[in-house]
Amino acid sequence: MRPVLALLPICFLTGCLAMKDEEAGRPDPKLASRPGPGFVRYVNLTDTTLAVSEKGRRLWRPIQSGESTPIMPVSSGDRTLELLVGKAAQKHKQQIEAGQTTSYLVHKDGTRQEIHGEVRRPTSSFNVQVFYLADADTSPIKIAGPNPAEISPATKEILLPVGDYQVSGTLLKVEANLAYSIVVTKVDGKPKVLVLVNTPTEKPT
Known part of the structure; x- marks a missing residue:
């Protein structure tokens, strides 16, 4: 009987490891519920530089007239970005959808045109x-x-x-x-x- 008893702790330990392996394969519910990023691009159609930032953090180097940022990943959800057209600042509120791309064309008068589905x-x-x-x-x-x-x-x-x-x-x-x-x-x-x-x-x- 001793060999059988000696095997019991080993079998129990093996079962614990198997349970841990199974748990390790399950997705973290917090991570699974977290939405992925959206994607944005800014095109500068003004006659001066354009800077884009959020909460003081610049998203890209200043964009020269006639140029654009690349398509950039940003956190999805409601966002308020700061646009600095030359020395004139303006707030840009936008809804970023996970996995979707939106390009914003910024004109001299401060208006913006949007392109979706790129x-x-x-x-x-x-x-x-x-x-x-x-x-x-x-x-x-x-x-x-x-x-x-x-x-x-x-x-x-x-x-x-x-x-x-x-x-x-x-x-x-x-x-x-x-x-x-x-x-x-x-x-x-x-x-x-x-x-x-x-x-x-x-x-x-």
Whole structure:
């Protein structure tokens, strides 16, 4: 009987370890309920620098006129960001949805246009998305390059091979594994075509 009794503590210990292993495989309910990040980008259409911060922490280096931040991950939920356009500060309240991307076009007069639904990675069917904003000229736009194309308000997505393209005088350098947006809007009452890279290539500062 001694060998049997000697095995009992070992079996009991083995059972405890198995229970611990099972518990270790379960997700932490606190972590499971925590929403993932959302993604934002700011495009500076003013004639001065644009700085974006939250609670005094700068999200990205100052954005020069005509440039943009990359698409950046931020905590989801209600957020209040501070925009500094030149020396003029303004509050920007926004609702960040987990997993969703929103680009904000900041104009000289302080107004903002929003773009929703941009993808951060290309798919097998498209690598360029097209957005005609509400006030944009709706005329078709030609894309010149290795695989010429034409876009209009009816165009939502296109697939372009790798190469250098021109979109109304704006360079679109298509590279493998990157996604892009072509945005048609107005600046100073004139049509403006923006070419934006959606796939993160830099990390926020």
